[in-house]
Each structure stands twice: as C-alpha cells, then as structure tokens.
Amino acid sequence: MTGKAALALALLAMSFLGTEAIAHSKLSRSDPGNGSVVSAAPATLTLSFVEDIRLTRVSMTPGEGDAVDLDLSNVATFGREFDFDLPLDMTAGQHQVDWRGIGVDGHLMQGSFGFTVEQ
C-alpha cells in the first residue's frame, strides 16, 4: 500500500464520521433547549451535563453579530448544572451557544446548540 492510498483510506474513515457525534458532547439538557423558540429573551441560560465537567468557555452568537463570552467566574469548578445570566439587550432571532470544557477523566469536550427568540 502506498502512502497516498493509506492517506485516502484515512480520509475515508474521517468522512465516515457524522457531524453530530463528533463533538464528544455530553450535554443532556439546556434551557432554552436546542431548537426551541422562546417568546421573550431569556434572563438565564442553564446547561446540564450527564457527567461532571469544568467549563472553560461558553459563548453566545446572535444570528448576525459577534460572539459574546459568558462570565465563567462563578462556575470555575467541576459540576453538572450551570446557570448563566444572559445579556439584557438580547436581540430577536437565532442565537447559537458554543461551549467547551474538560471532564474529570481529562477528556476535552465541546458542543453547540441554538434557539430562537421571537420577541
């Protein structure tokens, strides 16, 4: 087998991966939930995980706008459920939440989800 053939096989193996499960995600629930439509801008964001995690970055990106990092100073420890105060000036439309963290076993985790504010 040539190096090119091995590389092609490796790329084939990579392409075999679905994009959903790739994130090493263990987020069990969020409020607002993934894909949900809320009538008014929520005051808080809740993330619940199936295992202990230390979050290292949580950001929120409005449909048309720059990402805003949420304050993690109160969640600088391992846990399963986290609440964040959201900006009061949240606009209507789609919002994407991206999170990153590390598990107790040292695994790096990341994931994202979205919700829509009607307002």
Add this chain to the structure above:
Amino acid sequence: MVLDGFALTGVALKVMLYITSLAASGLLLFRLIFARDEADLAAWLRRRLLLLASLGLGVAAARFLVAGARLTGELSGMTDTVMLGILWSGPVGTALILQLAGFALIAAGAIDWSWSKWIGLVGVALLITSFGQVGHVLQLDADWGLLLLLVHLVGLAFWIGSLAPLYRATRRQDLAAAATLAHGFGQVAIVIVPVLLVAGAVCAALLLRDLGALFGTTYGQVLLIKIVLVGAILTLAALNKYRFVPAMQAGDTLAAAHLQRSIVIEAAFIGLVLIATSILTSVLSLPE
C-alpha cells in the same frame, strides 16, 4: 458541532504520540529480546530509539499546548496560563509528566545499553501507564479494565516496534539471519498477539456494553473500522509466519522480498488503526 482545526490537530498529535511511544517502547523490548549479541543491530536500534524519544518529547509537549487551545477555541489558549493550569492539575498533566519522563528515560537507556537498559524499561512502563491516565477506560466500573488496556498496549508496542528491525533484516544480504530473526519474532508473537487481541476485545466490549452500539453509534462504527483493519493485519501476519518465513528458512530469496512488502503494508494498516483509535479516544463519546 463539526470537528474544528484544534480537534483535528489533537487527533493528528495523538496518532504521532501513539507511534513514537509505542514504537520506542517496542524497539526497546525488541532489543532486549533479540539483539543481545548483535553490535550492528544494537547501534541501529540505538539511533532510532534516540530519534523516537526526541520526537516523542516534542509531540507530548505540543499536545499539551494544543489541548489549551481546544479549551478556549483560540490559538491564544496555548499560552493561557489558566487553561494550562487546569490541564496541568488534572489527569492530562499527570499523563504529560509520565510521557516526558518516559521518553527521557528511553533516550537515556539507549545511550549505554550495558547498564541502562533497565532505565529504558522504566521509561517504557511510564509511557504505557500514561495512556491509562486519560480516557474512557477510567469510566469503567471494573478496575481490571485499566490493566487490560495496559496489557493491550505492551503487546501492541512489541508488535509495532518489531516492524522496522524485521524490515531492515529482509533488506540485508544474509537470508538465513533474516529468517532466524523473523522466525524468532513469530515464536514470541504467537504468544503476545492473542493476549493483546483478547485484552483489546474485552476492553472494547466493556466500553461498548451493547453489541447494537457497534452499528448504531459513531463510536461503534469507528470501532468496527478498527476491527476490520485488525482483521486485515492478522491475515498479513499469518501469511508472514506460515508462508514467507518458512520459505525464507528454505532459502527462497523471493520470499524475503514478499515479507518486506508485507511488512510495509502491515505498517500502513497499523497506521490506520492508530488513526481510528485516536478518533475514538480524542473526539468521540462512549455510547449512552
């Protein structure tokens, strides 16, 4: 969430860590078992051990920094003392210390074999142990899951580390010596390979829990690819042991060329297995 550049880099560095640590460990084990009286082979092995250990030190350090970037999603994470502190204070930091010490000891052990081979063996133990610090196997209820992983890795290291010296032997003029070495490897492998396969299979079954997950989850599907690749490698290994090596012992020079090509293909397939393993251990979650 699509796999981002940092996660992809993490997967690539994990593959390189597997290659450097398992090949270095395996070369040292190979030297211990087969190269007692061959000054020429010993010198060749020493150069490769030093090269692999040096590369491994760099790869281990780079992985740690890239992990910092993965925690923030930005390049600046590589120098973010808070992120690196989080990593350092947990299993990732412990694994890094074991890897750096392991590679350093293997390099030290390669310099003067007569007295320092035991130092090198301690290095092998540290490197192999480092893979048990971070990973899914820690989530198992059974403590012996970790032991199975370590046994699996030692066997795998011996196999991977033996490929380059065997390839080298088939390229040399002395057919009888190459046949003797390949036969000796086969005698050891016939014991080690079944043990590493059983250990790996039990470990995988413990992690997967449900056979349906083998087909119904991404984790299971990548594991399935790995199993198919391992099947191909075993077929090649059987061909080597039962056809090419006996033919070499009978004086067939063409068989040495066949074995040489077979080793190259085997190495390529092992590379793919390591890529699949790196994906399983770096970016995928266990099935629920």
